Amino acid sequence: MSETDVHPSHFIRDIVLADQESGLHSGRVQTRFPPEPNGYLHIGHSKSICLNFGLAEEFGGQCNLRFDDTNPEKEETEYVEAIKADVRWLGFQWAKECYASDYFQQLYDWAEKLISDGKAFVCDLNAEETRAYRGTLTEPGRPSPFRERSVKENLDLFRHMRAGEFPDGTRTLRAKIDMASPNLNLRDPVLYRIKRAHHHRTGDAWPIYPSYDFTHGQSDSLEKVTHSICTLEFETHRPLYEWFIAQLDIFPSHQYEFARLNLNYTVMSKRKLLQLVKQGVVSSWDDPRMPTISGARRRGTPPLAFRRFCETIGVTKFNGMTDIALFEHTIRNTLNPIAPRRMAVLDPLKVTLTNYPEGKVEHITAINNPEDAAAGERQIPFGHTLYIDREDFLEDAPKKFFRLKPGGEVRLRNAYVMKCDEVVKDAAGNVIELKCTVDFATLGANPEGRKVKGVIHWVSAAHAVQAEVRLYDRLFTVEKPDGDKEHDFMEFINPDSLRTVTACLEPELALDAQKVRDQISANAQLPLREEGSGVDSAMRPMYSSDLRVQFERVGYFCLDEDSTAEKLVFNRTVALKDSWAKHK
């Protein structure tokens, strides 16, 4: 059974199931994924995406994509587009594309209703004073001196706020709840603030903007959301969420909270990710080292790996730390059955076959994927001069090293058994070439009377295609980069998170790349980096990263979008497991 088919039970799934069985809302299930368009989506968001969209899918319901855009100062259209592309790339399709800003008028009307009902008031305290009146964790707050204004005066003032007649920050609309509540969110929370900022959708139509608390629950309610699933930090906001719905007597959406995903060796906060981009530590939001969805996509991570990973980590209220190794395992596991095998030499060392005729070329048949017979075969040219990986030769090899050594034999993957006769060095003593001989009786056959354990990959020098290969590693050197009070997370940047090499590839990879280019240009309206408009998720655009291969014995790689007809660029998605590395 594949990992995707498994839907382990968790408390939220249990709740949805029980609600559906009891006939709540006639069994209808409506969820939503509510990002704020103030940054790119990261792997933590993918947990929420898989949960919300996955539950809707599983229970025959729908999931909306809703942009929580109530703070114009931080939100941009660029982020909206990136978020949509990421959700689609993960393979999900939203029922409706919504914006909290579409509800601004309704929200405003509801605010007037609360005022009319004596449940909200205009407060003239500034931010600092409001804080002082709020009290502390252990002391109750004091009522605002403006709390007892008349309904008429409140209504009048609020309308003037809306008309843009007061300076920013001079007044707020607040709910009248309980200044003594041990839950600080209930101490007369702010519903509206005056903020003359240009909004990415409503432009300058509004000088006042509703707060998250006054927006989120009502937005859910308007969309008839049955299960509003959010992260743990909103737990203490739930009473407020319910209060507004009760006062307004609107559709009773309910909020459920789960623990957000924490991954080691990375940072997840949008602020810190922005900092990495702004300070040039990474090239962009979609730098393959970023934990963003776009970064993972560019790195070659298949979307299915995200879905499987999110099923694997489960959903609980426990705030833990997931090992990145689990994600990497999921990526390998997902790629193994589908990634065609190719040979690529990352650190070329010249090998001359002294007993192989110069100018002769054989085309050797190789299996594309031992895990998938349907993947077929390909031809690989073999000739007098080869490249092998420098790593696969050792002059003074330890006992357990069963790759190439002087006088030793090794199997050339898919080809002959080869013996190292002579080591050629330069004046400085560096090995620059190996002179070897092949055993012609060993093509597709085991050698007579001896066992050759080592197998190494190779590329024919005459046919090798050069490419830039980017070897990515984790961005941070410590498990919790932002968990140190003394040191800033920027101090833990891994200096070797990117290593770029010029590799020699078997020519088939140039053909592979050409096919991808052809497919992408055949769909010219779907550019590489941007989402085409009007494309549903089933027809998502093709990305260069959709060419995912395994460089045998090395790792999984994908074609990078920086590739051109003249120059190929590959990214390492994840290395293969290497049990030899532990011996060293």
Place this chain on the structure above:
RNA sequence: AGGCCCAUGGUGUAAUGGUAGCACAGAGGUUUUUGGUACCUUUAGUUGGGGUUCGAGUCCCUGUGGGCCUGCCA
């Protein structure tokens, strides 16, 4: 500290009040023209203390530890 929430191997999780299981990581092995994959074996766990019960990871009390809340952010 006031309130709310949480606690199962190193990590992430599962277990109508009834044999503590799975995955990752670690160790060992089999197979292998990838030191990959697959398969097998193995190390390791219910936060402490009380109670209820024939029986408690599960229910109750209490301690300890952790998270969140004092934005006109979300």
